[in-house]
Amino acid sequence: MTLTKEAGRYGMERQPFASAANVSERLAQPPALAISTVIFALRPSEASGRPTLWLPLVRRIREPFQGLWALPGGPLTQAESLQDAAARNLQDTTGLAPSYLEQLYAFGGLHRSPSQRVVSIVYWAMVQPTEAEMAQESENVKWFRADGLETLAFDHNQIVDYALWRLRNKMAYGPIAYHLLGETFTLAQVREVYEAVLDRTMDPANFRRQLKQTAHIEPTGEYLQGGKHRPPRLYRYTGNIAEDSPAPHPRADNA
Amino acid sequence: MTLTKEAGRYGMERQPFASAANVSERLAQPPALAISTVIFALRPSEASGRPTLWLPLVRRIREPFQGLWALPGGPLTQAESLQDAAARNLQDTTGLAPSYLEQLYAFGGLHRSPSQRVVSIVYWAMVQPTEAEMAQESENVKWFRADGLETLAFDHNQIVDYALWRLRNKMAYGPIAYHLLGETFTLAQVREVYEAVLDRTMDPANFRRQLKQTAHIEPTGEYLQGGKHRPPRLYRYTGNIAEDSPAPHPRADNA
DNA sequence: CTTAGTTAAAGTCATGTTGACTACAACTGA
DNA sequence: TCAGTTGTAGTCAACATGACTTTAACTAAG
Structure with missing residues (x-):
């Protein structure tokens, strides 16, 4: 059972290991660190009227992916924990308090962003549909149905898919x-x-x-x-x- | 159901939200990004002879926590994905190929390291006890029983506990x-x-x-x-x- | 007031899974 | 040959599950 055989199982890319000598070179330009949040809420579907999953997205106002929709997020402030940063995103974007907030995954592929390398620590949240009715839509903030999303910026389609998968998994058990x-x-x-x-x-x-x-x-x-x-x-x-x-x-x- | 009430549920610390104005200030000194790995392997217990969980730790050779044992890890190389970095740690430390490798959690508390703020993306792995019999112990690399660990550097005791919890959870279902x-x-x-x-x-x-x-x-x-x-x-x-x-x-x- | 229509709520029954247990088979060493 | 140990298979009651039926509670139409 060689490494090569095993590598295929969990999708690890085979690649020559960097030697331990060039540590200084590694630190030359550290990757940027961002926090993003997938926010789920329930809304009646236009068609059937039955409740369906929705999530808010923000429009990119600069390159890369200018004009496309993306997950709300931003850089990590020195003074706040990862979870606080995610909660702040949620507050800034929707004005709602999270009823549930949990870390989703850290995405760190090499080419997620065209220019600089970005490592995103993504949270997922759920908000209750009561207060404010999630009315805070604007030019650059809009709610979308969770299934059948259009093409988003970066790898955010995959991230939403993963969040959906985990939501369904957690829903099966647990309250x-x-x-x-x-x-x-x-x-x-x-x-x-x-x-x-x-x-x-x-x-x-x-x-x-x-x-x-x-x-x-x-x-x-x-x-x-x-x-x-x-x-x-x-x-x-x-x-x-x-x-x-x-x-x-x-x-x-x-x- | 106010935010204050909800905050206690998932352990979020209440804290005034930073305004969106001081973005440049945030980026002034980005947090350091590290990759660590919790590596599990099976070894016969000295006492009963029955197999038990062991994991390799490395001794800190510099401050902070000099002399204490810690999880193998290091900075993130520009050229490697998060998972590749974790696999390289495993290779450097044990010389073994991972039979299983998965992201555990991103730890980003404010005071995990005394001097600089460090965000650690932690993976957990399992290796098979066959090849090399995990013999590669040295002055600064040693295997420990997973339960009843002594005090480790940083918050690594909590991380190991979490990895154990998740291993047990995954073991209950799934192969x-x-x-x-x-x-x-x-x-x-x-x-x-x-x-x-x-x-x-x-x-x-x-x-x-x-x-x-x-x-x-x-x-x-x-x-x-x-x-x-x-x-x-x-x-x-x-x-x-x-x-x-x-x-x-x-x-x-x-x- | 009566009745049809709708939904909440509880009960029934067959099926499949789980845990505890028993029984038998296969092998070693004395 | 026999005792001891472990692999392997089967039995049985308790329990959970899915499909279904039944009764109760309420509204609106006539």
């Missing part, structure tokens, strides 16, 4: 779905989130049974009024997001 | 265990890996049944000779590591 909803919600709304993200219908009865067993939710005692039919019971999330599994390391960012 | 073994192995050896990493005994009969159903292995037709008892059948791993779930994005590092 993250609640962070796309408001403070209170009906069980049908939770199911709609699962159906939208995982892209398949689920039996309402079985879904209810499973939720009551595993997830930490409790009825508020109130009911959602205003509908045309029997008003559904409202619930509240009571669990702690830090114990999701598989999940990121709690406080891994703080040191 | 990564084979990457700690050689090309051929017995089912009992696989079970011993699970027992060592997950730290609990497993029923041999049930373990066999599950493996045959899910994991992709096939008998080689040969048997392991030399034991005192009935010779066990030898197996070979036939699956593709890229389809593990949950897993890192295939080729996320290449762009």
